[in-house]
Amino acid sequence: MKVEFPKTFFWGAASSATQSEGRMERDGKGENIWDYSSKEYNHRFYDGVTTENTSLFYRDYQKDIQKMHDISFNSFRTSISWSRLIPMGTGEVNPEAVIFYNNVIDELIAKGVEPFINLYHFDMPMVLQEKGGFENEEVVEAYKQYAKTCFELFGDRVKYWFTFNEPMIPAEAGYLHDRHYPYVVDFKRAAAVLHNIILAHCEAIQVYREMKLEGKIGIIMDVIPVYPRSQNPADLYAAEMADLFYTKSLNDAILKGKYPTRLKEVLEEYDQLPKVTKTQLQLISETKIDLLGINYYRPRRVKAKECIPNPQGVFSPEWFFDEYVMPGRRMNTSRGIEIYPKGIYDIAKKIQNEYGNIDWFVSENGIGIEGEEAFIDAGIVQDDYRIDFLKEHLSYLNQAMAEGSNCLGYHMWTFVDCWSWGNAYKNRYGFYRLDLETGEKTVKKSGLWFKEMVENHGFD
Numbered sequence: 183m184k185v186e187f188p189k190t191f192f193w194g195a196a197s198s199a200t201q202s203e204g205r206m207e208r209d210g211k212g213e214n215i216w217d218y219s220s221k222e223y224n225h226r227f228y229d230g231v232t233t234e235n236t237s238l239f240y241r242d243y244q245k246d247i248q249k250m251h252d253i254s255f256n257s258f259r260t261s262i263s264w265s266r267l268i269p270m271g272t273g274e275v276n277p278e279a280v281i282f283y284n285n286v287i288d289e290l291i292a293k294g295v296e297p298f299i300n301l302y303h304f305d306m307p308m309v310l311q312e313k314g315g316f317e318n319e320e321v322v323e324a325y326k327q328y329a330k331t332c333f334e335l336f337g338d339r340v341k342y343w344f345t346f347n348e349p350m351i352p353a354e355a356g357y358l359h360d361r362h363y364p365y366v367v368d369f370k371r372a373a374a375v376l377h378n379i380i381l382a383h384c385e386a387i388q389v390y391r392e393m394k395l396e397g398k399i400g401i402i403m404d405v406i407p408v409y410p411r412s413q414n415p416a417d418l419y420a421a422e423m424a425d426l427f428y429t430k431s432l433n434d435a436i437l438k439g440k441y442p443t444r445l446k447e448v449l450e451e452y453d454q455l456p457k458v459t460k461t462q463l464q465l466i467s468e469t470k471i472d473l474l475g476i477n478y479y480r481p482r483r484v485k486a487k488e489c490i491p492n493p494q495g496v497f498s499p500e501w502f503f504d505e506y507v508m509p510g511r512r513m514n515t516s517r518g519i520e521i522y523p524k525g526i527y528d529i530a531k532k533i534q535n536e537y538g539n540i541d542w543f544v545s546e547n548g549i550g551i552e553g554e555e556a557f558i559d560a561g562i563v564q565d566d567y568r569i570d571f572l573k574e575h576l577s578y579l580n581q582a583m584a585e586g587s588n589c590l591g592y593h594m595w596t597f598v599d600c601w602s603w604g605n606a607y608k609n610r611y612g613f614y615r616l617d618l619e620t621g622e623k624t625v626k627k628s629g630l631w632f633k634e635m636v637e638n639h640g641f642d
């Protein structure tokens with residue numbers, strides 16, 4: 183039976199400025215936290231690779247967009263680099279960046295590829311990080327001005343805007359789990375960062391509405407659906423807490439206009455509640471998005487805590503649950519995560535049942551594989567595992583749509599193998615292979631399969 187999608191469906195891939203542009207120190211670009219930390223904390227970076235070269239979209243954008251067209255993309259998501267556009271974070275705009283982003287947008291449109299533009303993908307300008315980044319309310323104002331500048335410069339042609347990619351990550355990875363710069367481990371500070379990011383999102387949406395531009399604006403969130411080990415109260419409680427901290431906290435604020443009451447109760451009990459004002463809560467309650475992007479990679483399997491947390495230690499959501507790998511499950515061993523295609527269906531149902539069946543799309547989904555060169559045959563990566571991955575996820579998505587989910591598109595992570603925050607080029611995700619020696623970008627078998635699938639509006 184054919185798995186069929188609407189003819190208007192958005193098909194393409196996602197990327198981000200820092201992970202693909204390269205040329206991070208040229209043409210007037212200012213430094214961001216990744217340019218800085220990949221040099222100053224180079225030992226923390228896989229193979230010591232910095233942001234300088236990545237996959238050189240800055241240089242190759244014309245050829246790259248032709249390659250998107252070649253495999254029938256009708257849309258593509260990337261981000262604007264704040265520190266390329268406004269090198270000091272606020273104030274003067276870099277004219278070379280304006281030329282570059284104008285060229286990219288025009289080239290995409292000329293090739294029939296709808297630009298989906300995201301404003302912030304983990305890449306705080308260094309000068310603003312030195313002022314505290316999103317811990318500082320002044321930076322919320324700076325972000326609002328940056329968003330306004332982007333809307334003024336590109337809002338006549340860009341019809342799909344996103345305020346943030348995965349807003350939980352800068353808070354969680356940068357302020358709690360010691361993975362991103364500034365490598366802080368402090369729950370209260372993480373909570374303040376998340377709250378200010380939500381405010382920045384709201385401010386940008388308000389500005390966009392005031393400008394009365396013709397387009398849609400939303401946000402991209404990663405959702406890791408939570409599954410308890412059993413129906414025992416202790417396992418259910420663990421699952422409730424994992425979901426509350428890592429998904430509901432953000433989803434409810436963005437999609438229901440308020441933080442969950444349960445979250446407030448728990449944070450109060452542990453004396454971890456960040457300062458929030460009535461005016462801020464009002465702003466959150468008044469802000470509505472048009473379109474939601476969901477990044478989906480894996481499920482979160484959760485069981486009751488086995489050890490009692492040390493009450494002297496840093497408070498963390500992980501005090502309430504343990505994650506575990508369910509025996510017998512299919513794993514992506516390159517990343518150490520489970521492959522669970524049904525998760526995409528479960529997310530769709532949640533959006534449908536709990537979040538007003540808002541318009542949404544899969545903004546990232548993909549499989550990062552180590553050592554893909556071993557699969558090269560006749561000059562092409564024979565990535566049948568990626569085709570299977572796509573088929574399985576798309577089938578579940580299709581089922582949810584048949585049951586009424588308003589999904590408008592699907593973007594794979596990613597277009598061409600790109601630099602990853604944690605793993606540089608270890609795990610490859612692209613429809614095109616990047617040869618690190620020559621810089622050559624060659625289509626993989628999955629890219630050719632995708633082209634055919636898009637042209638047929640589905641697959642058998």
Ligand code: BGP
Pocket residue numbers: 198201347348404477546550595601602603604605609
């Ligand atoms: C998402 C990010 C992307 C990308 C992807 C793959 O969470 O939005 O930027 O990096 O994950 O993950 P990784 O690069 O860690 O393999």
